[in-house]
Amino acid sequence: MEIYQKRQLLFNNQYNAIRSKYKLVGAIRLLVFLAIICFFYLALAKADTFYLYIVGGAVIAFLILLRIHVGYSWRMRYVQALKDVNRDELSFLEKDERPFEDGSEFKTTEHPYAFDLDIFGYKSLYQYLNRTATFIGKQKLADLLKGKLSANEILENQEAVKELSQKAEWRQEINAYSKLANLDDKSYQRLKKWSETEVLTISKFTRLLSYILPILLGVAIVLYFLLDIEVMGYVISSLFSINLIMTLSHIKYIQRELGGADKIHETIESCSAIIKRIEKESFVTEKMKSYISELNKDSFQASKELKELSRLFEQLETVANIFVMVVFNGFIQYHVHALYKFLDWKKEKGHLVPKSIEIIGEVEALNSLANFSYNNRYYTFPVISEEGKMSFTNLGHPLLNEKKRVCNDIDFSNQRFVILTGSNMSGKSTFLRTIGVNLVLAGIGAPICATKASFFPLPLFVSMRLTDSLEDSESYFYAEVKRLKMIIEQVREESCFVLLDEILRGTNSDDKQSGTIGVIHKLIRENTYGVIATHDLEVCETTNKFPDILINKCFEVEIKEDDLHFDYKIRDGVCQNKNATFIMRKMEIID
DSSP: OHHHHHHHHHHHHHHHHHHHHHHHHHHHHHHHHHHHHHHHHHHHHHHHHHHHHHHHHHHHHHHHHHHHHHHHHHHHHHHHHHHHHHHHHHHHHHHHOOOOOOOOOOOOOOOEEEEEEESSSSTTTHHHHHOOOOOHHHHHHHHHHSSOOOOOHHHHHHHHHHHHHTOOOHHHHHHHHHHHOOOOOHHHHHHHHHHHHHHHOHHHHHHHHHHHHHHHHHHHHHHHHOOOOTTHHHHHHHHHHHHHHHHHHHHHHHOOOOOOOOSHHHHHHHHHHHHHHHHHHHOSSSHHHHHHHTTTGGGGGGGHHOOOOHHHHHHHHHOOHIIIIIIHHHHHOHHHHHHHHHHHHHHEEETHHHHHHHHHHHHHHHHHHHHHHHHTTTTBOOOESSSSOOEEEEEETTTTTTOOOOOOOEOSSOEEEEEEEEETTSHHHHHHHHHHHHHHHHHTTBSSSEEEEEEEEEOOEEOOOOOOOOTTTTTTHHHHHHHHHHHHHHHHHHHHHHEEEEOOOOOOOHHHHHHHHHHHHHHTTTOEEEEEEEEEEGGHHHHHHOOOEEEEEEEEEEEEEEEEEEEEEEESSOOOOOHHHHHHHHHTSSO
């Protein structure tokens, strides 16, 4: 937390210093502009060329000041972004606020575990982790949380996260640049579509004319002034008009490449800056080094090439400027030549755009995990077991406040399936989510809330929070049966980890009991790992038939001084205490 406080103070001071310079340059620029008007008036009023020389010098000074002013403006925005990064981190750590996007757009009830484990949405795991600022970064983080990685991919991610967690300043720079990039869904889709469209082919004759006609115009102008040939005036106006017509015939191609986007060059330039920071950084892990190799493939330096593309986009965007359009194109077909350079770049290096953006997104996602690791340095990276062992020591829910969090040990190495009992509010559902969320984290290469852990990657399936659907005329019971069917079919295909919370609630007690036992039999018949929570103590007798596979665990509650006391600690065996009747009596629902 201390580093965020120091850096917020640092950037606050930097911002104020830059802002002062920005205002000063702005004031000087205004004075120079007024001087230009004043001396131009004097030049006209007194017919004195001396004042015109002053005007010329003032115009040059104005342009230099404009460039400096724009530079300070960008620097202010960059430092402001760094201030925001540290402010948000402090709000998150000190006030338990969530000033980060929650990924609600990725929420779905169809996913095997995302809805049940609160992976997306308000105060979700995604919101807790998310430090991305571009659309592709958000998408890559969501894909990580919803997907499944191999053991090798998990190890690669773990090493990259460990390395990036030590690069706090670098990560914040990437985040700040990403905030300035404005690479939203629309911009991303537009650039992706642009890179995939066929490169326009311009005939060699048309290209040749675009050089010959401006040269002829230049020769005509020289002859007009040197030889004072009157007919050259008509030649000049004719060639000027032809150049304009040639440019106008290319306008539709320019507009096609621009695609109606506004200031796309700024987005490309920000991407170039991000890529440059990635290229310049020294990495030791294979995953991060592979990104640099990919960016510099085929002898291209992606950051340099993207900066060139940004400049070409900016040149094409000036087609909307009437002065540039008429004067520059009338004399030299400016936008025609800009288009040719643009098309040549696209043909040779167009593949760099989607590749670079994809890498930016992946680095943003890894930075999010690295930030999570940095903020929770006492968390552990689970060991991937080659012997098929899975155990967790002091396992807690990472989204719960550390002061309120209760941690437990759980081992699936001997008996791979747990029947969990406990009275109402004793912590069964929270414990299931604790296991599930930590398995998701472990499966993407992030550290988990435990002091020691070993696991091996398995597909995760959860049935905890199903809903009925009026739209599909689907009852809660039918939705639950459909989920259970999906799980049973999947465990037949491969070994899975399954979390079930009080299944078959939508039926009578006899059906529920026999159905639950039937589901357990089906699951353990295959090589399934997991936990099923139930209130039905009869179900626990199943462990007697399969002692090598099943084990009973429980959460207990104590009634002390006419009040309930929960310790939320898991124990061996079957729950002995009940509290539903006690609570109802205390609330005067029953006598």
